[in-house]
Amino acid sequence: MLIASYNKETMGDILITMIRPDAEEAKIEQKGSVVRIADAKTNETTGFNFLNVSEIFEINGKGPITLTQEQVKQLNATLSANGFEAELVADERPKFVVGYVKSTKPHPDSDHLLITETEVDNGETLQIVSGSPNMTDNIKVVVAKVGAIMPDGMIIWPGELRGVESNGMISSGRELHLNNAPQKKGALILPDDFVVGEAFDFEKGNHIFD
Template sequence: MLVASYNKETMGDILITMIRPDAEETEFIQKDNVVRIFDPKTNETTGFNFLNASAVLGTLDSKGPVTLNAAQVNALNKILDEAGFDPEIVVDIEPKFVVGYVKSAKPHPDSDHLQITETMVDQGKVVQIVSGSPNMVEHIKVVVAKVGAIMPDGLVIWPGKLRGIESDGMIVSGRELKLNNAPQKKGALILPDDFVVGEAFDFEKGNHIFD
């Protein structure tokens, strides 16, 4: 798992990376231009911040999520090794927003508004996602924010539980995706049939859904 973001205007020349969900308690240690964030109870790394990132990766034309290629990940791991940290970063280039298909939707046993869905995110993989969308039904195409996605508001999607039921991802609305003219209310974005299940969600195309 690798979640990365960069916004020079708001954060300075710092690349933020996350490889695990935040722990209940975290501690920090800095060596050279690297800050390691870790769980003091388990000593597991949750992420690294790379200061002066452009000196390692060149110009990063981003104001938010960054997809790092193999060469960039290798460069970051080299920096970690030189600083005395374990080179723990792994390449992750899978799209995080994809077209999904809701195969089934059943009421949550401990909620009057949540539903437990089995949602196909590609032709060979089905994930369980708990959804609170009031328009959730079976046999619709939706946008799935997979584990590791960074939402437009900065929220990172991690595996979790809703009312005790495991949920791996999030079925999102047009409002949450900040699509043009999207209704400002709760409800899954139901996609037209010409969107292909498993493909990366095309935000440019999505911006015309509500035209």
Template sequence: MLIASMNQKASPDVLVVILAPNVAEQSVETNQNIARIYDPKTDKTLGFNFIGVSHIDKSIAGNGPIELSDDQINALKTAVEQAGFDATVLVADRTPKFVVGYVESTTKHPDSDHLLVTKTRVDNDETLQIVSGSPNMQEHIYVVVAKVGAVMPNGEIIWPGELRGVSSNGMITSGRELHLQNAPQKKGALILPDDFAKVGDPFDFELGNKLFV
């Protein structure tokens, strides 16, 4: 997983690369203007901050989430190696993160009166277990799934997790959470028309905006 972003107002010319979820206790080591954030218990790299990233690659710029090219990632890898860190962790994941899903089944959550445990089919004919609290959740509907690694419009990153002890891998989203134009500002999964797209297709945000015209 590799999620990159910049916030030019708060930290000009700093590229933040996130590789794994936060942990309760983190440590930082810095060399050559590259800060490695890691889990001190396992030594797992959680991410890097590239301070003055334009000195590494002038083409890396922007504000908000950034999709890095292969050449840009290679430039970052070279800089990470020169700083004495492991660069093999910088691997791009270019698979779509917002896809059309199909809710195949729902069961009651064993420790909640409002959560449902869904089996939802996504791309590559994969079925994910996703816990949902949407009041309109039901079987046999087409939905938009934010897969693990998705960056929501509000900046939230979707990671594997648990809801009241039940594992959940992804999120079934609402129009409001996707920031679709004129979407109802209330809870509830976005239920797509049956002919909107095929299961597993990347979700078309422009087409999604037309659902509420």
């Protein structure tokens, strides 16, 4: 997994990358223009910050960044040059996709959560626990996959809800910050012209509530 974010206006010329969730206690190590963040207990790397990243390659835009294979290769070369292990792996797959809820069943330890089997891209089916009051079988939805950065900055990691594994999040229009979306709980149920498995088109999605 590789999550990357860049915002020169607020953070300066720093590319933030994450490959694991933040640890309870972090260890920080800087060598040259690279800062390594690791779990203080296990020493597993959770991410790297690349200072003055424009000296490595140019980034257009701000917010979540999808790094190409070539950019990851350049970052790994920078890690090696600064004495760190080159452990970044490119992930160019879309993180917001059109999903199809194939089935739902009650959560064994909750009266409002449902366990869904939801098809996403490449024919993959994910188990996602949802608390949406309108959740049901046979609907098209927007799935924020593991590694997605939500518009409010929240990162989607693998997790559990009351002891049941959940890999991703079925999103509401409000959570996706879509234009005119109802400001209440509930999965965004997509019209039929959205294709299961394709990347979710935010521009198209902004017209759903017109």
